[in-house]
Amino acid sequence: MSLVPFLSRRLIGLAVMLVALSALVFFFSRSIPGDVAAMYIGGMAKPEQIERARQELGLDQPLTLQYVKYMKKLLSGDLGISLRTHRPVFQDLLEKIPMSMEVVLWAIALAMVLGIGFGGLAALRQGTWIDEGIKWLSSAAVSIPIFFLALLLQLIFFNLLGWFPLQGRIDTFLEFSNPLELVTGFSLIDSLLTGNHAAFFNVAWHMVLPVLSLIAYPLGLITRLTRSSLLEVMSQDYILAARASGIRESVLFFRYGLRNALSPVLTVVGLSVALTLLATFYVEIIFNWPGIGYYALTAILSLDYPVLMGVTLMIGTVYVVANTSMDILRRIVDPRIK
Numbered sequence: 001m002s003l004v005p006f007l008s009r010r011l012i013g014l015a016v017m018l019v020a021l022s023a024l025v026f027f028f029s030r031s032i033p034g035d036v037a038a039m040y041i042g043g044m045a046k047p048e049q050i051e052r053a054r055q056e057l058g059l060d061q062p063l064t065l066q067y068v069k070y071m072k073k074l075l076s077g078d079l080g081i082s083l084r085t086h087r088p089v090f091q092d093l094l095e096k097i098p099m100s101m102e103v104v105l106w107a108i109a110l111a112m113v114l115g116i117g118f119g120g121l122a123a124l125r126q127g128t129w130i131d132e133g134i135k136w137l138s139s140a141a142v143s144i145p146i147f148f149l150a151l152l153l154q155l156i157f158f159n160l161l162g163w164f165p166l167q168g169r170i171d172t173f174l175e176f177s178n179p180l181e182l183v184t185g186f187s188l189i190d191s192l193l194t195g196n197h198a199a200f201f202n203v204a205w206h207m208v209l210p211v212l213s214l215i216a217y218p219l220g221l222i223t224r225l226t227r228s229s230l231l232e233v234m235s236q237d238y239i240l241a242a243r244a245s246g247i248r249e250s251v252l253f254f255r256y257g258l259r260n261a262l263s264p265v266l267t268v269v270g271l272s273v274a275l276t277l278l279a280t281f282y283v284e285i286i287f288n289w290p291g292i293g294y295y296a297l298t299a300i301l302s303l304d305y306p307v308l309m310g311v312t313l314m315i316g317t318v319y320v321v322a323n324t325s326m327d328i329l330r331r332i333v334d335p336r337i338k
Contacts, residue, residue, distance in 0.1 A: 018320060021313065026070055077090055079306065082306055083305070084304045093292070093310055095182075099187070099291040102188065103207060103291070104214065107211050107215040111219040114219055115226060115265075116265065118226075119134075119225070119265075120253070122135065123227045123234070137220075138224045142217055146216070147286065149212075154286070154287075158209075165209075167289075170203050188207075209287065210284075210287050213287075217276070218275070229262075233257045234253070274322055277292075
């Protein structure tokens with residue numbers, strides 16, 4: 001199958017999954033207990049105010065009609081109004097998503113580089129103490145709970161060593177002396193674009209522990225999968241034939257083995273993006289990082305269902321898009337995949 005039909009099928013499947021996801025999110029959100037109109041008005045609401053709010057929010061209409069209107073708004077980028085802040089949910093997400101994705105992307109990028117490197121090293125040194133050490137460390141990284149690792153890092157690097165800050169995105173005094181000017185929403189990029197070098201180094205300093213907390217699971221997963229995939233590829237007949245013909249081991253490993261071994265690794269990377277984004281809920285609460293996880297926590301506590309719908313839909317969209325992107329990348333890397 002050529003690349004164009006492959007891309008067409010994947011993109012059509014992506015659209016179908018997103019529509020199905022939006023339907024699930026909508027109907028499940030309507031099953032949340034509580035009077036949404038009363039929460040929208042706030043405390044001490046009068047019955048006539050609640051009824052007026054119910055009409056304003058469209059809650060007095062049939063559920064199917066509510067869904068049709070919801071989809072029309074969704075296609076135009078309207079995710080509704082937060083019951084707690086009375087601000088558009090889409091606007092809030094535009095502010096919060098970059099703060100979370102900045103940490104997630106750093107964690108995934110480092111996990112890919114280190115995981116493929118460690119997995120390749122373990123495969124090259126199969127059966128040695130290096131291989132055994134990498135397998136043990138990768139198993140520990142996958143097994144340790146993220147919230148426990150985050151608290152452990154705080155205990156070691158803040159309480160005992162004092163190397164990194166306990167929480168927050170930037171020091172309080174820098175928020176006044178060198179405030180961040182948001183351009184893209186990504187703190188490191190914005191501080192460089194505006195020439196705010198003090199804020200750049202301070203944000204990077206605050207980001208170390210959250211990134212280390214998030215990197216553990218994908219790093220261990222990618223390391224183990226790279227090792228096993230490489231060992232399987234390097235035992236194939238075509239590799240044995242190439243080795244017998246006198247091709248150098250380094251050429252066999254990097255040119256033939258590693259490229260063919262990357263296909264299953266890319267699948268795991270796609271899954272890891274969404275899983276790491278979900279893990280930011282723990283990390284952002286522990287480190288007081290002002291991203292989407294902290295935003296979702298406040299929505300859960302106040303039963304702010306438009307925010308919960310927006311966050312759930314966003315994470316589901318990231319999950320589906322990441323996996324579709326990895327499928328396309330796998331097809332480019334390995335043309336044997338149909």
